[in-house]
Amino acid sequence: MTLDERARSHAATLRGQLESIQVPEPRTVLRRARRRYRIGVVVGVVVLVAAIATPIAVIAGRDRSSTKIEAVHPHRGKLPPGGETNGSWASIAKDSAGLGNAQLDALTSDGATLLLAGRKPGAQDTTIWWSEDGALWTEADRSPSPARVTAIGAHSDTALAVSTPSGTASVWQSEDHGRHWDRIAHGDVFGKPRPNNRPAASVSGILWRDGWWIAYGGAANGYEAIWISRDGTEWRAALNSRSSGSIDGIVDTPDGSLMAYAVTGRLGTIDSAWITKDPTDWGHPVPLTTPNRYYLSSVTPDSAFGVGQNADRHGDATPLLLSADGGRKWVEDSTFGAIFPDAWIWTATKVANLYVLGGTTTSDTTQPGPPMAWISTDGKSWGAIPATFVKPTLPPTSIPQLPPTGALGLIAAVDQRIVMMGFAAELDRFYTFDVASETHETPSVTCSPKSVPSTGPSVRVSCSIQGYAVHTRVTVTGLGPAPLASVRTDDAGRASFGFVIPEFGVCAQLPGDVTVNASGGGANASATIAVTPVPLPSLDCGPASSR
């Protein structure tokens, strides 16, 4: 049988199968599509009612005036009403933070300010919020409008926001850390769509490298696309791709190159990545190797970790993938997978020198799992959001969400505070992690006196520890196997304790320096109390003895 004969036979069989499927009522299909939009409107009404009932004090706290914000939020470390802390972690209600029940689309940091793009309930236009501490957010005085921002990037005090969803692209710029936004480009900014038939270009991310703004996504012709611009007003294509799809991300590699990755193959296959040191010329795609037909859905900015997904196997956990060669060859990270077998990761990134993974612990797209984030200093040992913060309180959704409603996917840092947010309006909280209190203050023990004589009466030693995790039990050892003390650290990760070095006689002197070890919350530190030898008198102490 020839190829065409077989094709005709298979096609006839398939057409026969298609005859058996039920054609839905067109109105039913349209209603289902409309329902997705309506949910946003319903949420808007709920929020409006809640806002009317909210005490004036809370409303005042949302006022744009910076002085009032400071009154509610006097200094770093304090949280908006309803915020909870657990060690370096905090859980903050979006509403009291100034974000209402907004659906969130993009988050970035310019180093001094976090910029967040989202949509208020029922709104089509984007609102941009800025925050200098990640805990309390202020709405920009002038947000892009009309626009729905899909990508936001920042460099120094300049930020760009790109809106492409409705076919006509707009680029907005802020030169004051996100307080005011002005449109600087509009129209066929990212290429002219072909008449009537093609979806317009879509920009899914934007970043600054080597004097260029680099935007990426999918071109109007359906191919993967990267555009570059010096100032955001005029863009030109920098990628000559001839395969349909969309660039999913651009990250740095250890050798100083940039890597753009895309899922362009058939389902579950990666077949395109471009690596270049020149953002104006991306050359030809290079092959990537991944295990198990996973494709990369997110890659850390240093190309060390990626998230593997396989659309053929919805319901599976999404493994963490490792690369040791700048993102070309990937293997499954068995360490993370063994500790967190249910992890469903959506975003992998590196901020404030920490690896941060955001996601949830279920892949069921209608039964939201608890929001979850995992943090690591070295990519080997991982911590997670405290269990008290991750109760699965979200109700099931009638419309499946991808990522699942509970998943955290927006991650950025400012001033050593990492902010982790979810996209969904239904997720009413977000999370922060303060790096400074755990990793920048080195654990230490200080004791007084710093030296004692080798013989003499008992000595009381006073010690303090600092740089430990807050509210953490720390065990102190030193004189023998039994603990000297067990203390609990305070809000600042500090604690004090004391112990007594007993009397030592001339025939049973302290054998050597006393080392005080304090261990707890994964941190260790020690202090040494020097023992000053006391000259022995001419005395026969007999056989060696010990106390």
Added chain:
Amino acid sequence: MGRLRRVGHVGPAGVEESNLVPLEPQSFDDFFRSEYRRVVGLAMVLCGRLAVAEELAQDAFVSAYRRWDRVRGYDDPAAWVRRVVVNLATSSLRRRAREARALARLARRRPAETLETEIDDEFWRAIRALPRRQAQCVALRYLEDRDVEEIASVLGIAAPTVRVHLHAARTTLAERIGAKLDEEAP
């Protein structure tokens, strides 16, 4: 007589018939009902799963509905919907979301309603394994029996390009499934 447009239906024997009829303002509902199965079929060849194919097809029809005043004036609205569904089927991010919706929809169905959910035989798998444009060309060629010009029109590419894709695709397919290649050009 005004402009003409191609209409067709799948006959009892599963053979598509075509006619040229005067362009009448067509209702969206009629258009939907007449084209739905074939658009689903095209999506199914490209993605392999009926549930996902239905999501893709329905989204394509919703797109058409939103522009119906314009789309119905095209010479071939059916080609427009096919192009949309082909693009949707190859947009990874969009398809992931639709797969999620489809899976949730399947989860709510009883098992008996999920029969024939996949076309997973060697032939269709081999087509899906082709480079994307080649797969689109042969899907339109074999499933819809469209000629080169029509395929070019649906995909928005030049006819010679379609010929190149079809030639490459057929050569690859013949090798992969061990079939003899027909001598005539596609």
